[in-house]
Amino acid sequence: EENSQKIRQAVNETRGYIMTYNDKPIEVFFYSTSNGKTEDVAEVFSASLPYYNVVDSPGEEGAPRYKETVTFSNKEFANIFNAKYPKSGLSATNLENMLKILSWTDSGRVRDLMVGKIKVKATEFRTMYGLNSTDFNFRFSKDKIFIDTTGYGHGVGMSQIGANIMAQQGFNYED
Numbered sequence: 070e071e072n073s074q075k076i077r078q079a080v081n082e083t084r085g086y087i088m089t090y091n092d093k094p095i096e097v098f099f100y101s102t103s104n105g106k107t108e109d110v111a112e113v114f115s116a117s118l119p120y121y122n123v124v125d126s127p128g129e130e131g132a133p134r135y136k137e138t139v140t141f142s143n144k145e146f147a148n149i150f151n152a153k154y155p156k157s158g159l160s161a162t163n164l165e166n167m168l169k170i171l172s173w174t175d176s177g178r179v180r181d182l183m184v185g186k187i188k189v190k191a192t193e194f195r196t197m198y199g200l201n202s203t204d205f206n207f208r209f210s211k212d213k214i215f216i217d218t219t220g221y222g223h224g225v226g227m228s229q230i231g232a233n234i235m236a237q238q239g240f241n242y243e244d
Contacts, residue, residue, distance in 0.1 A: 071121055100222025101229050102132045106176040108224030112133055114194055123175045126231040136222040137201050146214050149197060157185035165209045176224060178203040192223075194216045214232040 080125040088095045096109065096118060103126035110121035129135055141149070143161040159167055171188065172180040179191035180203075201218040201236050208215040222228075235244060 073155050079242070089183070090118075095120055098223070098226030099229060100224060100226065102135055102221040103224060103228040103231055104177060104202060105129070106224075107226065108174060108176045108178060110225045112174045112178070112180060113223045113225050116179055119131065121225060125207075126228045128234045129220075129228065129230045132221075132230040134201055135219065137218050137221075139198065139200060139216045141198070141214050141216075143212055143214060146198075150187075153197065154185070154187045154189075159185035159187075161168045164214055167212075168214075170206075174199035174203075176204075178220075178224060179205060 082093045088097065098121070105126060107121070107126050108122050109117075109123050111117040143164050146164060147159045147161040150159055169184050170179050171182055174180045179194075181188055181190055182194060183189075184194070191205075193206075194200070195203050198216065200216060202220040202222060202224065204219040204224075205216050208217065
């Protein structure tokens with residue numbers, strides 16, 4: 070009931086407000102948890118929008134799913150990739166030498182990586198392996214690969230956890 074009351078209050082206090090750019094309504098994006106920065110929309114979606122830039126989104130380090138690790142056996146990891154890219158040349162026996170991050174976005178997320186002989190966008194890789202975000206890195210053991218992620222979601226627009234933290238600090242919806 071307390072949450073319902075807060076939701077009704079927020080809706081009533083913002084009724085009739087819209088966000089605009091050049092006097093036109095903007096396309097609105099949100100996600101769960103930032104890695105400390107928002108992402109440029111062009112890195113995730115096919116269009117560039119001038120009102121979505123990389124900005125700091127601090128204070129989310131204690132959020133659920135802020136840091137997470139996904140673990141695969143080397144064979145499982147290779148099988149997932151090779152199912153989509155059978156000519157990748159990816160082998161379970163030499164993963165550490167067959168994975169290379171090629172570039173990062175301005176927000177510190179991975180943009181592109183090389184997997185075997187295939188260059189792949191991090192957004193596709195994230196989906197393929199069920200990762201929380203494109204802010205990831207690899208760790209290897211003899212038979213396993215660990216993928217550590219920071220943040221949860223695509224990173225474009227408003228971080229829900231970040232907005233909640235700002236509200237707890239006394240900021241309002243305009244902030």
